[in-house]
Structure formats: structure tokens, C-alpha cells
Amino acid sequence: MQDKKTRGNSGNGHITLKKFFGHLFTILHHKKLVRKACFQAGLYKQGLCHDLSKFSPTEFWVGVRYFQGDRSPNNAEREEKGYSSAWLHHKGRNKHHMEYWIDYSLTPGHKLEGMRMPEKYVVEMFCDRLSACKTYQKEKYTDASALAYFERGMGHYTLHPESEKLIRSLLTMVKEEGEEKTFDYIRREVLHNKK
Numbered sequence: 001m002q003d004k005k006t007r008g009n010s011g012n013g014h015i016t017l018k019k020f021f022g023h024l025f026t027i028l029h030h031k032k033l034v035r036k037a038c039f040q041a042g043l044y045k046q047g048l049c050h051d052l053s054k055f056s057p058t059e060f061w062v063g064v065r066y067f068q069g070d071r072s073p074n075n076a077e078r079e080e081k082g083y084s085s086a087w088l089h090h091k092g093r094n095k096h097h098m099e100y101w102i103d104y105s106l107t108p109g110h111k112l113e114g115m116r117m118p119e120k121y122v123v124e125m126f127c128d129r130l131s132a133c134k135t136y137q138k139e140k141y142t143d144a145s146a147l148a149y150f151e152r153g154m155g156h157y158t159l160h161p162e163s164e165k166l167i168r169s170l171l172t173m174v175k176e177e178g179e180e181k182t183f184d185y186i187r188r189e190v191l192h193n194k195k
Contacts (some may be wrong), residue, residue, distance in 0.1 A: 015064050023067040027054050030135045037127035040183040042191055046124045053093045061101070062086035071136055096124035098159045114160040119190050122163050126186075128136045130179070143178060147171035166190070 031051055038047030053059055062085060066073035074084040091099040098114060101121075105113040117125070128147075133145040150171055157164070170190075173182040 015061070019067040022069055022119045023060070023073065026069065026135060027051070027060075027063070027066070030131055033131035033134055034124075034127050037130055037183075038124060040179075041123050041127065041186045042128075043120060043124060046120065047127075050096070050124065050128070051090075051094060052071050053090055056089070058089045059086040062113065072132075080131045095121045096128055098125065098157060101160070101163075102158050112158060114163065116160040117163040117164065121168070122166045123186055123190060126167055129167075129171065130174065144175040147175045 031054075034050045037048040037051065040043070041149045054063065062077055063073045066080075067078035068076060074087040074090075078084040084131060091097045094100060095117075098117065101115040101117050102112050103115050105111060107113065129146045129150065133149055137145055147168075149168065159167075170182060170186065173185060
């Protein structure tokens, strides 16, 4: 079996029916999980519209070409090219990604910084992270998975401190108290009267 550094390069130029349907079903499964989670949080429009850009040619065909099934195809494209064209397209069109909210800083000495995300997009990001872990980890998923994934990436995140505090608290709540209590908290305390 190839390791993660080299396996992304095998067969990347070839689009097959197996990779086409594998990528399509992965997107649809992920969207179904996010929709369910967003609906639990009361974010119906976001649940229906989540990640529609993944069906654009820029994102979809890259996903097919680099499809592996157990991780994002964007990582394999990034390993081969040094960047991910699909990711650059995706993050600029989807407000639930923290990277969408990076802007020039008005603070002297800082070049770029994360802007505060509206709560509804932090909640969608939360739903997205839970669902991505469930999609790629499958039976290995636990309530601690999304928090562990978040913490592994903290070294390269550019996230507003208040947005970081909220997403971390929600991921920690899932780990410690489960999804049902977390979604109840989101509906009552986080999104209550928020537009």
C-alpha cells in the first residue's frame, strides 16, 4: 500500500468511472450529513446550499482525478502541484470556511488576519467538520474525531479569536456531551435570534 505522500500521484491523470462515481457519491454522502446537521441546528437554507460549488467543473473534475476515498482529493492535488486549484476555488465561494474570512489587517505590523465569522457560518463550519470526519473516517469516527482534527491543524489556521473560541467550544461539547446536547445548545444559545 502506498503512503499518503506518494499515493496521491498514482493515476492522477486518469479519470475512470470508478473514480467519477466514487467522488460523486462521496460529495453526495457528505452533503447529506451536513444537511442533516444544519437542519438539526436550524440552518435550513445553509443545509440545502452547502458546498454547491463542488459540482462546478473547476472543483468536480479535480476531485475525480485525485479521488482516493479516505481523504480529501484536494490534499492529493496539493501534494502533486504544490497547491490545490479546487481548494482555492472552493474557499472563496463558501462562507463556512475560515479561509473565506481572511482579509488585510488594519493592525500595524500584521499583514493578514482572520475576520470574525458570523455565528451561522461558524455553526455550518462545525457541521461540515463533523460530517467530513464521518465521511472519511467511516467506522473509526468518534465524538472526539472533529476536535482532534481541528487541533492538529491549529498551527496553520488564520482564525479570529472569537470564531476560534466558538468552534472549539462546539467541537469540545460534542466530544464531552455528544451531538444531541450540542445541537440543542446551538439552537438555544448560539443561533437564538441571530440572522
